[in-house]
Amino acid sequence: MGQGAIEAVFREEAGRVLATLIRLLGDFDLAEDGLQDAFAAALVQWPGKGAPPNPRAWLVSVGRHKAIDRLRRRALHAVKQADLEIEARLAAVAEPEPGEAEALGDDVLRLIFICCHPALNLEARVALTLKAVGGLSTAAVARAFLVGEETMAQRLVRAKRKIRDAGIPFATPEPARLDERVEAVLATLYLIFTEGYAATSGPELLRADLCHEAIRLGRLLDELLPGRAAVRGLLALMLLHDARRASRVGADGEIVLLEAQDRALWDGVAIAEGLRLVEASLRAPGLPSPYAVQAAIAALHVRGNDGQVGGESGTDWPQIVGLYAVLLRLAPSPVIELNHAVAVAMVDGPAAGLALLDALAARGTLETYALLPSARGELLRRLGRTAEARAAYAEALALARLDPERRLYARRLAD
Numbered sequence: 001m002g003q004g005a006i007e008a009v010f011r012e013e014a015g016r017v018l019a020t021l022i023r024l025l026g027d028f029d030l031a032e033d034g035l036q037d038a039f040a041a042a043l044v045q046w047p048g049k050g051a052p053p054n055p056r057a058w059l060v061s062v063g064r065h066k067a068i069d070r071l072r073r074r075a076l077h078a079v080k081q082a083d084l085e086i087e088a089r090l091a092a093v094a095e096p097e098p099g100e101a102e103a104l105g106d107d108v109l110r111l112i113f114i115c116c117h118p119a120l121n122l123e124a125r126v127a128l129t130l131k132a133v134g135g136l137s138t139a140a141v142a143r144a145f146l147v148g149e150e151t152m153a154q155r156l157v158r159a160k161r162k163i164r165d166a167g168i169p170f171a172t173p174e175p176a177r178l179d180e181r182v183e184a185v186l187a188t189l190y191l192i193f194t195e196g197y198a199a200t201s202g203p204e205l206l207r208a209d210l211c212h213e214a215i216r217l218g219r220l221l222d223e224l225l226p227g228r229a230a231v232r233g234l235l236a237l238m239l240l241h242d243a244r245r246a247s248r249v250g251a252d253g254e255i256v257l258l259e260a261q262d263r264a265l266w267d268g269v270a271i272a273e274g275l276r277l278v279e280a281s282l283r284a285p286g287l288p289s290p291y292a293v294q295a296a297i298a299a300l301h302v303r304g305n306d307g308q309v310g311g312e313s314g315t316d317w318p319q320i321v322g323l324y325a326v327l328l329r330l331a332p333s334p335v336i337e338l339n340h341a342v343a344v345a346m347v348d349g350p351a352a353g354l355a356l357l358d359a360l361a362a363r364g365t366l367e368t369y370a371l372l373p374s375a376r377g378e379l380l381r382r383l384g385r386t387a388e389a390r391a392a393y394a395e396a397l398a399l400a401r402l403d404p405e406r407r408l409y410a411r412r413l414a415d
Contacts, residue, residue, distance in 0.1 A: 001046045009055050010039050011209055014135045017059045019107035022114075023170040024060075025067055028132065028160040033070060034063035041066070108133055108213075109220050110172050115159075116184035117168050124159040129188040131156055133217075134210060136195055143401065178225060185221065186234050186291065189214050193238045197245070198402075206249060211242050229284035233292030236277035240298035243270035255404045258301060271302055290331035297323050317346040334365040342375055350379040370399035374409060381412075 014035065021031035038059045042051075052058040115129035123145065130141045142152035173181060196210025218235040225231055247261035256262075278299055281292035300316050300323075324340035337360050345353025357376050366372045377392035390413060397409040 001051050003043065003047070006039075006042055006046050006051070009051065010042070010059075011135070013056045013059060014039075015133050015213060016108050017056055017063060018132060018135075019111040020060050021063050021067070022111055022132070023107050024064055026170065027164060030067050030070065031063070034067035035059070037066035037070075038063035107170075109217060109224070110170055112185055112188060112217065113172050113181055114163065114168055114170055116181045116188065117163065117166075118180050119162060119166050119168065120159055122184055122187070124155055124162075125184040126188050126191060127152060128156060128159045129184075130191055130195070133188070134192040134195060134213070136192075140195065172224070182225065182228070182230065186230055189217055189221070190234060190238070190291070192217075193241075197241055206245060208245065211238070211245065214238055215242060227284075229281045229286075230289035230291055232277045233281035233289040233295050236274045236281060237291050237295035237298055239270045239274035239277070240295055240302060243267040243274065243302070249404070253404060255408045266302065275299055287330065288326070290327060293323055293327045293330060297327075315346075317343055321347050334360060334363075335369070338366065338369075338372055338375060345379055345382075350382040354379040354383065368399060370396045370401075370405065370409075372396075373399065374412075377412065 017038070018031055018035050021034050022028060025031045025034065041062050042055075042059065046052075111133055112129055115132060116125040120128070127141050127145065130136045131138065138153050138156065139149045141156075142149045145152065192210055193214035196207040196212075196214065198206075215235070215238050218231070218238055222228070222231050222235055243266050244258075244261060246267070247263070247265040248256055250256050274295065278292055278295040282288055282296060297320055300320050303316075321340070321343045324336065324343055327336050328340060338357065341353045341356035341360065343353075344356060354376065357372065357379065360366065361372060361376065373392045373395040377389045377396060380386075380389035380392055393409050393412045397406060397413065400406045400409055
C-alpha cells in the first residue's frame with residue numbers, strides 16, 4: 001500500500017478517529033498526539049503488510065496504545081494525578097472491535113456538541129470544531145475567520161483548556177438542552193462544508209471528503225432533532241450545492257462557472273432531496289431560517305424560469321434579489337451584501353450592482369476577500385471600463401489563495 005493511498009485513508013478517517021480518541025482520553029491534545037502517532041505507525045507498517053480490514057478501528061486502537069505510552073513516559077519524569085486518572089480510565093475501556101465502525105462514527109457528532117458547549121463563545125466553538133472534527137489546519141481555520149494563524153492557534157489552545165478545566169463530559173446533551181447549542185453546530189457544519197466546496201487554499205478547488213462529512217453529520221443531526229426547520233434548511237443547502245460538484249471543475253482542473261456547467265453532470269437525486277427539504281423548511285411556522293433562504297436561492301440556480309431542474313430557460317434573478325433582501329434582514333453580513341449586489345447587477349444592470357459593491361469596498365470589511373475585487377472586475381468589464389477592470393482582477397489575483405482561482409483571475413487578466 002503506497003503512501004498516497006495511506007494518506008487518503010487518513011484524510012477520510014482522521015475526524016472520526018480523533019473524535020473517538022477524545023472520548024476515550026478525555027483530552028484534546030493527547031488525542032491529537034495519539035492520532036499523529038497512529039498515522040506514523042501506519043506509514044511504517046501498511047506499505048509492507050497492507051491496510052487492516054478496518055483501518056479506522058486499527059487507528060483508534062494504535063492511537064489509544066500510543067497515548068498510554070506517552071502517559072507512562074510522562075509519569076517517569078513527574079507523576080501527574082491527571083495523567084494517572086486518564087490511564088486508569090483507559091484501562092477500564094475495552095478496545096474497539098473491528099465491527100464497531102459505525103458506533104465510532106457517531107463519536108463525531110458527540111464531539112461537535114462538546115466543541116459547541118455554551119461555556120465557549122461562538123467563534124471558539126466553530127473554530128475548535130473545524131480543527132478537531134473537520135481536520136482543517138490552524139491556518140485554514142484562521143483564514144475562515146480572517147485572522148492570523150498565531151492568533152487562531154492561541155484561541156484554540158484557550159478553548160481546549162477551558163473544556164478540560166470545566167470537566168465537560170463527552171456526551172450528547174439531553175434533549176432539553178440541545179437548543180442552546182444548535183446555532184453553533186449548524187454554523188460549524190456549514191463552514192466544514194464550505195471548506196470542502198470551495199477550499200481556502202491549495203492546489204484543488206474541492207475536497208469531497210469534507211462535503212460528504214458535513215452532509216453525513218447534517219443527516220445525523222436531522223435524525224437527532226427531527227423536524228427542525230433550520231437543520232433541514234442547512235441540509236437542503238448543502239445537498240443543492242454539492243449536487244453540482246461534478247460540473248464545477250473541468251477535466252483540466254480549471255474552475256467552470258455556473259453558466260458554463262454541464263447540467264447533465266448534476267446529481268438529480270440530491271437535487272430532488274434538497275428541493276423537498278427546502279420546501280418543508282420554508283413552510284415551518286415562524287420566521288424562515290437563513291439556511292432555508294440560502295437553500296431557496298440555490299434551488300433557483302438549479303431551476304430555470306420554467307421550474308425545470310437543469311433547464312436552459314434562464315435564472316429567475318428578480319426572485320433571487322428578493323431572497324437576498326430577506327436574507328440581509330435575517331442574517332446581515334458583508335458576504336451576503338456582495339452576493340446581493342451581484343444579483344442586483346443581473347436585474348438592474350452592472351452600474352447598479354457596481355455602486356453597491358463600491359460602497360461595500362469603501363467600508364473595508366472584505367479587504368482580504370478575493371471575490372469582492374473579482375466581482376467588481378466583472379462588472380467593470382461589462383461597463384467597458386477596461387483599465388479599472390484589469391486593476392480589480394489584479395487585486396483579486398493577489399488575494400487569491402487557491403491555485404485554480406488564481407488561474408481563473410489570470411485568464412481574466414489575459415482576456
